[in-house]
Amino acid sequence: MSKFQVKWGILGPGGIAQTFARDLWVDPCTRGVNDIEHVVVAAASSSSASRAADFLKEVRAPEAKAYGSYKELVADPNVDIIYVATPHSHHYQHAMLCLEAGKNVLCEKAFTTNAKQTELLIKKAKEKNLFLMEAVWTRYFPLSIYAREIVTSGRIGPVQRTFADLSFPDLPENFDDSHRMVNPDLAGGALLDLGIYALTWVFQTLYTTQKDPQPPTVVSSLRKYEKLGSDQLTSMLLTFPRKDLGDAHGIATTSLRISSDPDSKGTAGPSIRIQGETGELQIFGPAFRPTNTRLILNNGTVETKNWFIPGAPESTGWKNGFGGNWQAPGEGQGMFYEADECAYALRDGRKEGRFESLSESLVIMQIMDEVRRQGGMTYPEKIESIEFPLDL
Ligand SMILES: NC(=O)C1=CN([C@@H]2O[C@H](COP(=O)(O)OP(=O)(O)OC[C@H]3O[C@@H](n4cnc5c(N)ncnc54)[C@H](OP(=O)(O)O)[C@@H]3O)[C@@H](O)[C@H]2O)C=CC1
Numbered sequence: 142m143s144k145f146q147v148k149w150g151i152l153g154p155g156g157i158a159q160t161f162a163r164d165l166w167v168d169p170c171t172r173g174v175n176d177i178e179h180v181v182v183a184a185a186s187s188s189s190a191s192r193a194a195d196f197l198k199e200v201r202a203p204e205a206k207a208y209g210s211y212k213e214l215v216a217d218p219n220v221d222i223i224y225v226a227t228p229h230s231h232h233y234q235h236a237m238l239c240l241e242a243g244k245n246v247l248c249e250k251a252f253t254t255n256a257k258q259t260e261l262l263i264k265k266a267k268e269k270n271l272f273l274m275e276a277v278w279t280r281y282f283p284l285s286i287y288a289r290e291i292v293t294s295g296r297i298g299p300v301q302r303t304f305a306d307l308s309f310p311d312l313p314e315n316f317d318d319s320h321r322m323v324n325p326d327l328a329g330g331a332l333l334d335l336g337i338y339a340l341t342w343v344f345q346t347l348y349t350t351q352k353d354p355q356p357p358t359v360v361s362s363l364r365k366y367e368k369l370g371s372d373q374l375t376s377m378l379l380t381f382p383r384k385d386l387g388d389a390h391g392i393a394t395t396s397l398r399i400s401s402d403p404d405s406k407g408t409a410g411p412s413i414r415i416q417g418e419t420g421e422l423q424i425f426g427p428a429f430r431p432t433n434t435r436l437i438l439n440n441g442t443v444e445t446k447n448w449f450i451p452g453a454p455e456s457t458g459w460k461n462g463f464g465g466n467w468q469a470p471g472e473g474q475g476m477f478y479e480a481d482e483c484a485y486a487l488r489d490g491r492k493e494g495r496f497e498s499l500s501e502s503l504v505i506m507q508i509m510d511e512v513r514r515q516g517g518m519t520y521p522e523k524i525e526s527i528e529f530p531l532d533l
C-alpha cells in the first residue's frame with residue numbers, strides 16, 4: 142500500500158520543536174498507523190541558518206533545508222504544513238505569516254495571546270482554505286479518546302462535575318525572569334501554559350462530548366507572581382449550561398508554585414476526576430500526558446488501564462529538565478498522535494482537527510481572556526495586538 146507522506150516544516154527550533162520532531166521520526170507502524178508517514182523537510186530559526194541546521198541534525202533530519210528566517214521557510218514549496226513552536230506571545234504573528242503564504246498550520250498551545258487573535262487566524266485559514274489546528278496534543282491520545290467514549294457511552298451517567306489540575310512547583314527558583322514560562326513579554330504565566338490543559342479536560346468532558354454544547358461562564362481567582370505580574374496560582378469554576386440535564390461544573394486549577402504530584406510517584410491520586418451520576422473516571426499522570434485511568438462505578442466495578450505510549454524500540458527514555466517531560470525506555474512522547482491527525486486531515490481535505498474544533502479553541506481562548514480580565518492580568522500591548530505584520 143502506498144503511504145500518504147506529509148512534509149513538515151518546523152518554525153522555531155526550541156525545546157518542544159525538538160520533542161515533536163523526535164516523535165515524527167518514530168515509525169507510525171509502532172502505533173498501528175500503516176497508511177501515512179511524516180518527514181521533516183525544513184526548519185527555520187529566527188537567528189541563524191546554522192541553528193536550524195544543528196536542530197535538524199539533532200532530530201535526525203540532516204538532509205532537510207535549514208533556514209535563517211521564518212520568511213524563507215514559509216516560501217518553501219516543498220513544505221506541506223508548518224509546526225509553529227515559538228512562545229505563545231508570537232503565535233499570532235507566526236501562524237499568520239504561514240497562512241498568508243498559503244501554508245497549513247499546526248500551532249502550539251496556547252493558540253494565541255488572546256481570543257481576538259485566534260478569531261483572525263481562523264478567519265484567514267477559512268479565507269485561504271487551509272488547515273489550521275491548535276496543537277493540544279493531549280486530545281489525540283488513545284487515552285483521551287477512551288475518556289470521551291466513557292462520557293458519551295453513558296457508563297458513568299450524565300457527568301455533573303469534572304476536576305482537573307496541572308501544577309508544577311517551579312517558582313521561584315526554576316525560572317529566571319526572562320523565561321517564557323513567567324515573562325509577560327512572552328505571554329508567560331500558569332494560565333496560558335499549563336491551565337489550558339486543566340481546561341482541556343473540563344472541556345473534553347463537559348463541552349466536546351455534549352450534543353449541543355453551549356459556552357460556559359467562569360468565575361475565577363488569580364494570584365500574580367509579585368515580581369513580574371504574570372499568574373502563578375489560578376483557579377477557575379466553569380458552569381456549562383445544558384438544556385435537559387441541568388448545569389454541569391468544571392473546576393480547573395493550575396499553579397507554578399505547588400505540585401499536582403508532590404512525590405512524583407502519583408501518591409496524591411488522580412489529576413483529573415470526571416464525575417457522573419453512576420460512577421467516575423479518574424485520570425493519572427500530568428494532565429498534558431496522562432498514562433493511567435481508573436473507572437469506578439457505583440455498582441462496585443473498578444477497571445484500571447495503562448496507556449503505554451509506544452516509541453522507537455531503541456529509545457532509552459529521556460527527561461528534559463522542567464515540567465515533567467519524561468519518557469520511559471521504549472516510549473515516545475505522544476505528540477505523533479496529533480501529527481497523525483494533521484496527516485489524515487491533509488489527505489482527506491479536512492480543514493480542522495476532529496477532536497477540538499476551531500470554534501472550541503476560540504471558546505477556550507475567550508474563557509482565558511475572561512479569567513485574565515477578572516484577575517487584572519494584562520500583557521504588553523504589542524503582544525495583544527492584532528496588527529500584522531508586526532516586529533515583536
Ligand atoms: N505541547 C507541549 O507539550 C509543549 C508545548 N509548548 C509550547 O511550545 C511553545 C514553545 O515553547 P518551548 O519550546 O518550551 O520554548 P523555547 O524557548 O524552548 O523555544 C522557542 C523557540 O522560539 C523561537 N523564538 C522566536 N522568537 C522568540 C522570542 N522572542 N523569544 C524566545 N524564543 C523565540 C526560538 O527559536 P529561533 O529564534 O531560533 O527561531 C526558540 O528556540 C510555547 O507556546 C509552549 O506553550 C512548550 C512545551 C511543551
Ligand SMILES: O=C1OC[C@@H](O)[C@H](O)[C@H]1O
Nearest residue numbers: 334335429463464465466
Ligand atoms: O505544554 C506544556 O506541557 C508540558 C509542560 O512541561 C510545559 O511547560 C508546557 O508548555
